[in-house]
Amino acid sequence: MPKINVLPKSIAELIAAGEVVERPASIVKEAIENSIDAGATHITVEIQRGGITYIRITDNGCGIATDDVPKAFLRHATSKIEKAVDLDRISTLGFRGEALAATSAVSRVELFTKTANEDFGTHYKIEGGEEILNEEVGCPDGTTLIVRDLFYNTPARMKFLKKDVSEGTTVSAIVERQAMSHPEIAFKLIRDGKQTLSTSGDGKLASAAYSVLGREISNTLIPVDLILDGIKVTGLVCKPVSCRASRAYQFTFLNGRYVQSGTVTAATEQAYKNSAMVGKFPVFVLCVTVPYETVDVNVHPAKTQVRFSDEKRVFTAVYNAVKNAIISGDTRPEIVVNQPKTNTFLHMTTEQYRQTAVSLPTQERPEPVKEITKPKTEPVRLNSDKAPFFLREEFKPNVPLKKDVSIVVEENKTTVETKVENTVPQTALVQEEKEYSPKEEIKLIGEAFNTYIVVQKGDSIFLIDKHAAHERILFNQFKATHTVESQSLLMPVTVKLIGDEYSAIISNLHLLEDYGFEIEDFGNESVLVRAIPAMLDDEDTESIVTEAAESLARKGSVQLERIDDILHTVACKAAIKAGYITSDTEKLNLAVKVLGDNDIMYCPHGRPVAFEIKKYNLEKYFGRIQ
Ligand code: ADP
Ligand code: MG
Numbered sequence: 001m002p003k004i005n006v007l008p009k010s011i012a013e014l015i016a017a018g019e020v021v022e023r024p025a026s027i028v029k030e031a032i033e034n035s036i037d038a039g040a041t042h043i044t045v046e047i048q049r050g051g052i053t054y055i056r057i058t059d060n061g062c063g064i065a066t067d068d069v070p071k072a073f074l075r076h077a078t079s080k081i082e083k084a085v086d087l088d089r090i091s092t093l094g095f096r097g098e099a100l101a102a103t104s105a106v107s108r109v110e111l112f113t114k115t116a117n118e119d120f121g122t123h124y125k126i127e128g129g130e131e132i133l134n135e136e137v138g139c140p141d142g143t144t145l146i147v148r149d150l151f152y153n154t155p156a157r158m159k160f161l162k163k164d165v166s167e168g169t170t171v172s173a174i175v176e177r178q179a180m181s182h183p184e185i186a187f188k189l190i191r192d193g194k195q196t197l198s199t200s201g202d203g204k205l206a207s208a209a210y211s212v213l214g215r216e217i218s219n220t221l222i223p224v225d226l227i228l229d230g231i232k233v234t235g236l237v238c239k240p241v242s243c244r245a246s247r248a249y250q251f252t253f254l255n256g257r258y259v260q261s262g263t264v265t266a267a268t269e270q271a272y273k274n275s276a277m278v279g280k281f282p283v284f285v286l287c288v289t290v291p292y293e294t295v296d297v298n299v300h301p302a303k304t305q306v307r308f309s310d311e312k313r314v315f316t317a318v319y320n321a322v323k324n325a326i327i328s329g330d331t332r333p334e335i336v337v338n339q340p341k342t343n344t345f346l347h348m349t350t351e352q353y354r355q356t357a358v359s360l361p362t363q364e365r366p367e368p369v370k371e372i373t374k375p376k377t378e379p380v381r382l383n384s385d386k387a388p389f390f391l392r393e394e395f396k397p398n399v400p401l402k403k404d405v406s407i408v409v410e411e412n413k414t415t416v417e418t419k420v421e422n423t424v425p426q427t428a429l430v431q432e433e434k435e436y437s438p439k440e441e442i443k444l445i446g447e448a449f450n451t452y453i454v455v456q457k458g459d460s461i462f463l464i465d466k467h468a469a470h471e472r473i474l475f476n477q478f479k480a481t482h483t484v485e486s487q488s489l490l491m492p493v494t495v496k497l498i499g500d501e502y503s504a505i506i507s508n509l510h511l512l513e514d515y516g517f518e519i520e521d522f523g524n525e526s527v528l529v530r531a532i533p534a535m536l537d538d539e540d541t542e543s544i545v546t547e548a549a550e551s552l553a554r555k556g557s558v559q560l561e562r563i564d565d566i567l568h569t570v571a572c573k574a575a576i577k578a579g580y581i582t583s584d585t586e587k588l589n590l591a592v593k594v595l596g597d598n599d600i601m602y603c604p605h606g607r608p609v610a611f612e613i614k615k616y617n618l619e620k621y622f623g624r625i626q
Pocket of ligand 1: 030034035038059061062063064072073077078079080097098099100101143
């Protein structure tokens, strides 16, 4: 018969400590709870190596009076219960007077603490349960608890610890839950010198949830607020469309403490039936407040699982609260199309822009043939239906534009033929033919607001701003050919200009002539306009010349800049306007040009020409793929 031995006190303490302190996160949890009980409004948790080598919790709570410090480290020492009242409540909240004793039994603990009504604080050290230092110290009000070398004296326990990263993640989870259950406290978490969490302590659950869950998830949250049958349910839940692939973002706080409750989870998920996708789980942060006696007290307080004495009542309250929130707070999802990341033109100086613009491909560019740029024989009257000039049959440039694209649609395949108008010597001609595979076929879906052409190409949908696109196409054409066809006006138009603008026009008459304008000095700060670029509406003559004058006046002596400005003005005026009605062929034609040329990314003013929405993103968005 083996002999019965009474365990030495130190061994007994170690065994007891093991029940309370399993890992760094247990210490952090207990210490934060102590800080909260001490009335702290700021709590900072700092850990190194997942908390195994170093944990520091600093609070601005009430502190521990000098005389009480050693007592706080004794088992069953607590300032929180004086007599055996309301034990149900006590066990629910986990006041057992064990945390500090257990922690100091299995690590090296250092404490700085000071109460507001003492002049000095206390510096206390206890290692493996043995007090090694107790001295007076100057320190701020509140408590700093430092725990080093966890399980240094119990290597067997040490073996059960996971990798630093996992221990650190568990600590993070503890701090995050505490932060959300106490939005009135500003929490900070520093992991290996890096701050990974910071809550504002403004008292709003939404703020704390934002810090913990991040912007993307927080933006999908809607508030919950209902009292039913004595059970209060408040918090945040996500819109059904934002449900996630896992339950990782589900938080239940029961009477202010993080718990796991199958009932709360089931009730919440039930409320999403038929509105969330199968296999997706709601994000929720729910605070359930119930009378203490309805919580099953037989569940160990250190464990987070809870049971209720009336599960059905809790289920009904949570279900209705969440259902109400979903019904009243959900709106139709919006597809967020991000701005292109590198909209360089918007941030470019004119000089930089000019350099980009002039670096367009030059090899195949035919020399401008001056003589035939200005036919000026018959005045060309253009009717007001001039918008999509690039499609008009009658528009035959005298000098080849870079390309003239026509589309031949055969069964299941679109052939884009690139022809160059044949009015200059054959040597200048380039005959290109590019065949798009069916995958690249451009399919017109339609047009939104008479402004945005919607097409499908390969695995993407494109939204094309037709004015910006056309403006860019024209500008590129002008730049490539250095030529703008001219039209003589039936009746010359007198345009009155002022000061600088007048002199800007007068000093650039030749330049303007190169780009389709025929302007004469009319004296008295006015000019006589005899011809304008062919693709412009003659009714716009005055505004075109004024605009050209304005931009020329702003520009100094750099000729290329002035040319660009004239071309911008012409391209902008000639381009189809948003709101104009365009035929399907015209839309498709424009789309083919835009998508077939990587240089057509931005309008000459730097606005984007097209947005792409990838099929993959849509499928992700609609939950067809993960
Ligand atoms: P319990 O929290 O169950 O009372 P603990 O071992 O966690 O037991 O703490 C023992 C006592 O030490 C507490 O009752 C409290 O008086 C004191 N204490 C611990 N941490 C703090 C703190 N951060 N601020 C003020 N007092 C504290
Ligand atoms: Mg405690």
